Amino acid sequence: MQALRGIDLELYAGEMVGLLGENGSGKTTLARLIVGLIRPAKGRITVCGLDTTTASAYELARRVGLVFQNPDHQIFEKTVWNEVAFGPRNYQTPQKEVDRRIEAELRGFDLWVYRSRLPTSLSGGERKSVAFASTFVLEPSVLLLDEPTKGMDYGRKRGLEKKARDLCDAGRAVVFITHDVEFAFESTQRAIVLHQGKILFDGRTQEVLSDPLIEKAGLRLPPIARLAALLQDSLLPQPIGSVEELCNHLEMLL
Amino acid sequence: MGALAAFRYRERDTLLHRLDPRAKLLLSISLILFLWIRADLEVILLAGPPLILLIAVGRLWGDLRGSLRVYLILGLILLPLNSLLYSIYAPTPDENSVIFLTITQKGTPILGELFITRQAVEFSLTIYLRLIFMLLTVSTFIITTSLDEIQALLFKLHFPYFFVLTMGFAFRFMPTLAEEAQRIREAQMVRGLDPNTGGFLRRYWKAVVPLVMPLLVSVLRRSVMFAEALEVRATFVQPRRTLMVKPVFKKADVAVVSTSLAFLGVSFVFLLLRPIL
Numbered sequence: 002m003q004a005l006r007g008i009d010l011e012l013y014a015g016e017m018v019g020l021l022g023e024n025g026s027g028k029t030t031l032a033r034l035i036v037g038l039i040r041p042a043k044g045r046i047t048v049c050g051l052d053t054t055t056a057s058a059y060e061l062a063r064r065v066g067l068v069f070q071n072p073d074h075q076i077f078e079k080t081v082w083n084e085v086a087f088g089p090r091n092y093q094t095p096q097k098e099v100d101r102r103i104e105a106e107l108r109g110f111d112l113w114v115y116r117s118r119l120p121t122s123l124s125g126g127e128r129k130s131v132a133f134a135s136t137f138v139l140e141p142s143v144l145l146l147d148e149p150t151k152g153m154d155y156g157r158k159r160g161l162e163k164k165a166r167d168l169c170d171a172g173r174a175v176v177f178i179t180h181d182v183e184f185a186f187e188s189t190q191r192a193i194v195l196h197q198g199k200i201l202f203d204g205r206t207q208e209v210l211s212d213p214l215i216e217k218a219g220l221r222l223p224p225i226a227r228l229a230a231l232l233q234d235s236l237l238p239q240p241i242g243s244v245e246e247l248c249n250h251l252e253m254l255l
Numbered sequence: 256m257g258a259l260a261a262f263r264y265r266e267r268d269t270l271l272h273r274l275d276p277r278a279k280l281l282l283s284i285s286l287i288l289f290l291w292i293r294a295d296l297e298v299i300l301l302a303g304p305p306l307i308l309l310i311a312v313g314r315l316w317g318d319l320r321g322s323l324r325v326y327l328i329l330g331l332i333l334l335p336l337n338s339l340l341y342s343i344y345a346p347t348p349d350e351n352s353v354i355f356l357t358i359t360q361k362g363t364p365i366l367g368e369l370f371i372t373r374q375a376v377e378f379s380l381t382i383y384l385r386l387i388f389m390l391l392t393v394s395t396f397i398i399t400t401s402l403d404e405i406q407a408l409l410f411k412l413h414f415p416y417f418f419v420l421t422m423g424f425a426f427r428f429m430p431t432l433a434e435e436a437q438r439i440r441e442a443q444m445v446r447g448l449d450p451n452t453g454g455f456l457r458r459y460w461k462a463v464v465p466l467v468m469p470l471l472v473s474v475l476r477r478s479v480m481f482a483e484a485l486e487v488r489a490t491f492v493q494p495r496r497t498l499m500v501k502p503v504f505k506k507a508d509v510a511v512v513s514t515s516l517a518f519l520g521v522s523f524v525f526l527l528l529r530p531i532l
Contacts, residue, residue, distance in 0.1 A: 087448075
């Protein structure tokens with residue numbers, strides 16, 4: 002069975018990308034291909050100069066990180082601190098450097114107070130944050146987050162967005178693999194929509210996610226885009242990208 | 256993984272698949288008893304044709320191919336080893352024994368007299384074939400009988416409802432567990448875990464803690480959730496329940512049961528003729 006067909010894609014440093022599509026469209030398969038967990042039957046994937054068909058997952062993990070949907074698939078240590086330290090220790094990173102990075106990540110994800118707690122005793126959203134921190138701590142150039150907002154409250158979602166933005170400003174690429182169209186609409190600059198293993202759309206998020214054709218890929222237009230689409234024909238001259246933009250146009254009209 | 260196909264149910268429309276699970280179970284038990292009762296090569300070989308017939312009727316060759324390869328490798332290891340061990344512990348060969356091989360060093364037999372006799376080879380072959388035939392019998396039953404049918408069979412045999420249902424759940428969740436284990440392995444690999452490097456202890460440590468712990472936690476979490484989901488649907492309130500698959504005896508089943516009983520009778524006669532080995 003072919004999960005993906007004819008994918009031709011480039012990710013650039015500093016990009017925040019939303020990878021969207023219905024269930025079974027090939028999003029997770031694409032992520033697993035990029036991190037080298039599976040090999041493509043045809044074609045080539047290069048990550049920071051490394052060919053994923055020849056490089057091992059160990060070599061690739063330094064350059065590209067993947068946070069899985071379910072944080073319980075990776076948590077095993079006795080404390081949050083040790084859980085986050087697992088990755089850098091696999092690469093024999095000097096202890097001082099490990100400590101510095103862990104502190105930065107734990108503070109960044111509001112986990113500092115839980116550093117001595119048993120990770121499995123935390124709530125679902127907090128465990129998800131532990132999973133993010135334990136991948137971000139490796140400082141990979143490309144970060145793939147599979148369903149990162151699932152089970153997270155609004156505050157943690159915004160915290161994640163801010164953290165991802167900081168990473169993009171530092172020249173890293175972040176890819177959100179998600180069904181959360183609203184989050185992608187508000188947070189990412191580029192959206193890629195997969196449908197039955199093929200790329201249906203690839204472009205500016207506001208344009209892509211305002212196009213009613215995305216419903217073909219099992220996605221629903223975000224509320225602001227739906228509202229703008231309803232008003233557009235009679236009142237608004239162009240696609241609307243945010244609530245603020247819509248308010249400005251309406252103010253001008255009123 | 257191909258070898259495991261011999262122990263997984265495959266949906267197919269064959270006479271063997273359509274048989275009542277009770278008839279299939281009796282047939283399997285009679286074959287296994289027949290194989291167990293005597294350790295003579297001639298007797299064991301007698302079980303070959305019916306077994307081949309069953310495999311052909313159920314169109315099971317494709318499913319058994321992987322396991323047959325494993326059994327062949329097992330035979331290449333077990334047969335010489337067993338023959339040698341039998342020769343060591345068997346009495347010194349008499350004039351009727353045919354010695355295939357004598358292991359010597361500079362003309363002197365080492366470890367006393369180390370030899371492999373024809374009897375040893377025959378005995379090893381008998382034990383090996385008995386094991387393989389038994390495994391093939393079990394495979395034939397498992398490949399052709401669905402979990403629902405096995406559950407229905409156990410209900411009919413008056414096993415407790417709680418036991419049958421719990422056993423069914425355990426089997427149903429096996430593929431989920433395998434998938435989960437794979438996900439956990441991948442989740443650790445993308446954090447730089449390299450399970451294929453380092454010495455034995457290091458590799459063991461790498462495999463056991465980061466892979467088994469999350470699996471254990473996940474299994475416990477899932478079990479609790481699943482148990483609660485069963486309780487809210489009043490699963491164990493009634494001591495018995497109706498069956499989705501109701502086994503019904505047909506003509507073919509009667510024929511299979513008769514053949515199985517005949518096989519059991521033959522086994523009993525063999526048992527009377529010579530003691531169990």
